[in-house]
Structures are given as structure tokens and as C-alpha cells.
Amino acid sequence: MIERVYLTGFMTSGKSTIGPILANVLGWEFFDLDKVIEKEHERSVVEIFEEFGEEYFRNFETETLERLCKHHNTIISLGGGTLSSDKNLSILKETGKIVYLRISAETIYQRLKHKIDRPLIRDLVLNERPKEEFIQRINKILDQRKNYYEKADIILDTDNNRIGITVDLLAAEMRRLMNACD
Numbered sequence: 001m002i003e004r005v006y007l008t009g010f011m012t013s014g015k016s017t018i019g020p021i022l023a024n025v026l027g028w029e030f031f032d033l034d035k036v037i038e039k040e041h042e043r044s045v046v047e048i049f050e051e052f053g054e055e056y057f058r059n060f061e062t063e064t065l066e067r068l069c070k071h072h073n074t075i076i077s078l079g080g081g082t083l084s085s086d087k088n089l090s091i092l093k094e095t096g097k098i099v100y101l102r103i104s105a106e107t108i109y110q111r112l113k114h115k116i117d118r119p120l121i122r123d124l125v126l127n128e129r130p131k132e133e134f135i136q137r138i139n140k141i142l143d144q145r146k147n148y149y150e151k152a153d154i155i156l157d158t159d160n161n162r163i164g165i166t167v168d169l170l171a172a173e174m175r176r177l178m179n180a181c182d
């Protein structure tokens, strides 16, 4: 029985956009991990990083995940860095199915190049650094996370897919998994 689906993937891979639509299609509950953390702090992720530091954010991320993973029939959009520790990987594996929305470094660059709400890239945008530096940073982070992301139960290459197509593919895949588990 599948009771939870976790959406993972790099920043801008579409987790927060696809999550609520998929939840709506399935009639499930939806949580966005970053939004839950922001609400509880009454601060943006950037402000939390600046005020309390990344380590604090990562610990709070795990604590929040430990609470959310008790909900049933739920889709949870993770932050891009949630699935980058053994601890979080085991929480996710033990409590649900993981979907990795995979996109290329080039697509990530195109989507991130003007965004100042991502603490791990923000300095490059603010300092108007060249594309090569963005790609370097993106690849470095991707390399650190790749082995975790690729432990997902479903991997979808979404570079060229429209959101509707991704949702349809995922909903079909989930129904298949649910039938297989009945």
C-alpha cells in the first residue's frame, strides 16, 4: 500500500508546481516542505539561512520530514537538498515512494539565472557571475546529490515535458504501483 509520495529533484525541477496538481488528481493531501518550514519560522528560506545558518535549516528540514511522514495519502514536495543524507533517505524509503524529477544543468541554469530566493545560488545572481560559474556550481551540487536522487523509485526526465504531461505520466505510474501493491 502506497501512502506517501515524495517529489525530489534539483531546485526548479518542478516539485512545488507538480506536487499540488498531482495531489489534486489523486484526491490526496499535499505539503511543500519548504513552505511548512517558512510558515513555522515566519521567514523565507533565504532569511532562515542568513539568520540561523544552513546546518540549522538541514536539522529543521529533517525534523519537519519526521512529522510530515506520518500523514496518510499525501504528496510531499521536498526541498532540493532534502534527499542528500542517509538519515533522510531512510525516512523517505521507509515511509513512501520517491519520485525524482530529473532536469539537465542547462535547464537548471536557464530557470535559476535570475532567481534570488535560492541561498545556494543567490550570490552568483547578485554578483552577475558568468554562465560557466553557474554551471560549475550546479554540477558540483548535482554530483554531491546524484547518488541519493538516483535511489528514487521513479525517475522522470522532465526537461522537455510540459507540466500536464509529467502529471499524467506520474499519475499513471502511481496507479500502476498501487495496483501492484494491492
Ligand code: S3P
Pocket: 009, 010, 011, 012, 015, 016, 034, 045, 078, 079, 080, 081, 082, 117, 118, 119, 120
Ligand atoms: C535547496 C533547495 C531549496 C530550499 C533551499 C535549499 C537545496 O528548495 O530547500 O534553498 O539545497 O537545493 P527548492 O528545491 O524547492 O528550490
